[in-house]
Amino acid sequence: MVELKTDTSIEAMRVTGQVVGRALTAVREAADVGVSLLELDEVARGVLREAGATSPFLGYRPSFAPVPFPAVICASVNDAIVHGIPNGYRLRDGDLVSIDCGAQLGGWAGDSAISFIVGTPRPADVRLIETVERALAAGIEAAVVGNRIGDIAHAIGSVCRSAGYGVPDGFGGHGIGRRMHEDPGVPNEGRPGRGMRLRHGLVLAIEPMVTASGHDGYHAAPDGWTLRTNDGSRAAHAEHTVAITDDGPRILTAR
Structure with a gap:
């Protein structure tokens, strides 16, 4: 079932989204050569704790997962696409x-993702990240009242494919609200x-993913969570929680 949010609920989701934005900003600032992924997770935990928020990631266990997720962030490095x-x-x-990273506060969820380079950037990686961010922007631009889910999907996919990148098959965004994952699905x-036609009050997590080689294949790592490219090529991921409103798309996880 798809729940359309009231304007008051959208504002409450924005408050949650601000916590997610602060957590991602803090993690990015802390990321440096020699810093461990566990240390980055602790940074995000601190931001959630200070805000009085909980994590929808921690303990999450969908049907495919061998164990509950043990952290508050997914940290995917190089050939890891998502769920690291x-x-x-x-x-x-x-x-x-x-x-x-996600957060749960006041009964509402927020979900967002960023990709960045630690230390010396490679031009190919810079282009990959720029493309996934352009794809996210295109998807958000298409998230207007009267359009359909397919318009968002087409906007994202067109940016990714025109750059020669792969789009991992079967993965994309989702509705979000009282729970992190709600209907409808939002393909890339x-x-x-x-x-589905987009209406005022629909809130979506829009999240393109791209692989550098142009191939769409991936496999699960031994941990049962991390998805990696089949050929070892690098991947990037970007995401915002976005409310569809009569005044245009509203990014609730703006940083």
Whole structure:
């Protein structure tokens, strides 16, 4: 079932989204050569704790997962696309890092992700991240009343494919509200004019993912959570929680 949020609820979700934005900003500022992924997770935990928020990631266990997720961020490095579990790995110069973070506050969820480079950037990685951010912006631009889910999907996929990148098959965004994952699904590729019509009060987590090689394949790592590119190519991920309103799309997790 799809729940349309009231304006008061959207404002409450914005408050939650601000916590997510602060957590991602703090993690990015803390990320440096030699810093471990576990240390980044602790940074995010501190931001959530200070805000009185909880994590919808911590303890989350969908049907595919062998164990509940043990952290408050997903930390995916280099060839990891999404769902990376923070561990003792220490960041190295040139690593491409994607951080996904969520928060639950006042009964409402927020979800957002960023990708960035630690230390010396490689031009190919810079282009990859710029593209996933442009794809996110295109998806948000298409998230207007009267459009359809397919218009968002088509906007995202067009940016990614025109740059020659792969789009991991079967993954995309989702509705969000009282729970982190709600209907409807928001694919990262699709045909315009198809799918649910967008209405005022619908809130979506829009999240493009791209792989540098142009291939769409991936596999699960032994931990059962981390998804990696099949060919070892690098990946990037970006996400915002966005409310569809009569005044246009409103980013609730703005940083």
